[in-house]
Amino acid sequence: MGEKAIRLKDDLCDLCGTCVAVCPADALELTECRLLIDRARCTLCLNCVYACPFACLEVHDEVPV
């Protein structure tokens, strides 16, 4: 078991930016072609997971390298 982190299911993301708006930690950014997740800033509040219209964000266990 590793640490928990937010993961994006890339093929489902519609690049709508709803998750960015509800992130209180400023850990998400939507560029012209992808969603960036700054894991160092993420507090795992899960707002983004709940707000995503396509449910394309999820929590998973990071496997330590």
Place this chain on the structure above:
Amino acid sequence: MKSRYDVIVVGAGPAGSTAARFAAMGGASVLLVEKDREVGIPVRCAEGVGEKGLRQVVEPQERWIDRVIKGAYLYAPNGVRVCLETNDIGYVLNRKTFDYDLARLAAAAGAQVLTKAYVTGLLMHDGVVSGVYLNHLGQTLSVQSAIVIGADGVESKVGRWAGLRTHVSLHDIESCAQVTASNVDIEDTHCHFFFGRQVAPGGYAWVFPKGNGVANIGLGVSGDCARTKPAWAYLEEFLARRFPRVSVLTTVAGGVPVARPLRRLVANGLMLVGDAARQANPVSGGGIVSGMIAAKIAGQVAARAVQEGDVSEQRLREYPVLWHRQEGRAHERFYKLKEAIWRLTDEDLDRTAEAYLRTPEERRSLLNLFATALVNQPKLILEAAKVFV
């Protein structure tokens, strides 16, 4: 492209293009940047606007309008339908053409428009925003400006970079999914709104006709209520139940802030407009016209501030003051109404629809409908009376 402008507008949606146009008309040199490859695409919007509001900012053109709308049908959870005819004509827009033309109007006023230009950060000088970092076709550029106007939508970063608190609570976001579909069998002279916990908890579903059997069919679910089931799952169920025979031409997701107005809309050298400033109407979620009205004021104030050589937060505060007078006060009231409406149960909504249909036709109005819904909350009826004159 020059290395310095008076005003840089980030985002070429309706608010951004309007801010750019009015800043340029006021004599400012303006750069309008858009991250996507084309202005107007993708469309993340139900595309409904009121004619009166739109006319405050721009003369409506026939090619922007897919369908003229005479009124609305509201469906209670039990299926009882209420018709609302208003004296304001509605339009279901073609946002692709609309957005494109608004950017073109900004360019005609003198603004330079640049697509495929993604802003990665703000240039700061002594605590004052002084331009942007830009990725454009593989190059990273820094472009200076006296003022940056953030019109970068619901996913806005511009305000956060300048230290403004633009984060939206889960309670105040509508998580939305929409399809544009053909073979939609519904009266296409009206917009249709469906309420109820099964349809869209903390929000509603809509059908906005675009003519020839095509319509935007979508829904918004309050972020609070989307914890257990995403908006898309609600929409799939709604389509299967109500419109099993439609063909889906386009599918989009989106977020609509239905929040109180932001405390701060400006900082030194920076202004926010549109969805970036959380200016959508908290009851309807409509944000095109409200964003454009704010953007017109912001563009005009920006041009004057540049001319005076003072882009301090204090000087730029003229924009939120004027906006508050014109739109913000009503926005506060709409927020209170939203909070009250979303507390209503399905039974309350059923009762409201039935009671409303018992009122004599000549007394029926949007205000009367709200008064029926909020019958136990006289203070809120007064608030409603101030926004539905």
